[in-house]
Amino acid sequence: MxxxxxxxxxxxxxxxxxxxxxxxxxxxxxxxxxxxxxxxxxxxxxxxxxxxxxxxxxxxxxxxxxxxxxxxxxxxxxxxxxxxxxxxxxxxxxxTIAAPVDADGHSPRTSDRMPAGMGDGLAGAHGQPCSLNGDQSFRWRFSFDDFVVGPSNALAHAASQSVCQCSLHADQLFLCSAPGLGKTHLIQAIGGHLARAAVNRSVRLRYLTAEEFATRMVVALKMGEIERFKAEFRESVDLLLLEDIHFLQGKEKIQDELLATLKALQSRGSKVVFTSSFLPRELSGVDSQLASRFGAGFLAVIDRPDFTTRMRIVEQKAQRQHATIIPEDVSALMAERIKTDIRQLESCLQNLILKAKLLRQNITQDLAMQVLANYAIDADSPDMERIITAVCRTFQLDAGDLASKSRRQGVVMARNTAFFLARKYTDLSLKDIGVRFNRKHSTVLKGITKVEREMTKRTPAGRQFERALDLLEI
Incomplete structure (x- = not known):
């Protein structure tokens, strides 16, 4: 066995x-x-x-x-x-190292994680104790060099660089965007920059997700090590990089501990960078003091990139990651067809380059059209009616089921799918999405968070959801 x-x-x-x-x-x-x-x-x-x-x-x-x-x-x-x-x-x-979501929406594999035994007294990626005095062993997946700056993300990019240069006149930076628009890229760029710059001094940082923070706290409580846990984050951190803080909604004890940690870090002059798919004012089930603290620092929102920025992303990713030059008409086609999710744009590019190599063909518009067909994304972003139609077709439900009081598992998953897609593809607020389905904005937020959690963890439900997304002809 x-x-x-x-x-x-x-x-x-x-x-x-x-x-x-x-x-x-x-x-x-x-x-x-x-x-x-x-x-x-x-x-x-x-x-x-x-x-x-x-x-x-x-x-x-x-x-x-x-x-x-x-x-x-x-x-x-x-x-x-x-x-x-x-x-x-x-x-x-x-x-424990909790993997962040990479550009494809998955967790980094073992080769991308911080190796053990890199020293004491300092934290590297995802809470791993290590020395950052110039050590390059950990491969941060993203850097400022490969981040394409445009009107939609220029403020977030500048603020992130200011954290590294100690010129941001705020104790906290809050990066907010819809999934796949670059907030993980920027927070990792901050960590990577400080790791490479720490040649003659120690920069003590922690990088982990909010859910990993919660998991480690629960383990510490069960094992009688809570004081050690508190000391790790309150006394031994110069910079805390905390992803996906919206996962903490409804977790009162975890929120209390995080609030105490943030107060302790502020009193020591330490910095904190948060990422979230939601603005502080949109969060529900979060302690009012903690929500106020989330919004007390510098807030930078990353919007959907414009056409020119998307073209530059295609061209730069091709050159940097694949040593390939993409014809301008092909990059324009891809940028026109995929508008809302940079992860999908990068995934499509990767598949296009791989297909061309396997078939030993040149990259052309015809070949790009074949690859784009697999993504089933039209030039225009779908509106709410198209989203509802696609969700109902995929889950074999009626539109009335999504707005009903039904709590059947299939209906709830379909409804959460609609929440997620509406948030991703439309400009509707959480409240407006809730009104469309006879739900409160807090229910919409929880549904979207559930979808993100299952996809991040790669659970059976998460893989089922991804398969459902693949079938949505949007």
């Missing part, structure tokens, strides 16, 4: 956020008997967490390796063994 479990682990490591894999999956062992798989966790807390949140993902991987699996059980190991594993679990949680 050991070889089979190792194979399952390899699959799970590729599918899951690295932080989830390191803390919850890697400590498990497994036995396979009479068609049933038993997972053995180091303690009851880990067993319960895996059972409640990751069992479906493990089941998919197990069936891929073992074929038919009658059942999967998760149990904690014997009490004596739990004591020995406690320190190991705490150490793993402290070192």
């Amino acid at each position: 050991k070889h089979g479990w190792d194979h399952i682990l390899n699959i799970l490591e590729k599918r899951l956020n690295p932080g989830l894999f390191k803390v919850w999956i890697k400590p498990l062992s497994a036995t396979f008997d009479d068609g049933s798989l038993t997972l053995i966790a180091p303690n009851d807390f880990v067993a319960s967490w895996v059972r409640d949140r990751l069992l479906d993902t493990v089941a998919e991987a197990a069936e891929q390796v073992l074929g038919s699996v009658k059942s999967i059980n998760v149990k904690a190991q014997a009490q004596k063994a739990q004591v020995a594993s406690r320190a190991q679990l705490v150490s793993s949680a402290v070192r």
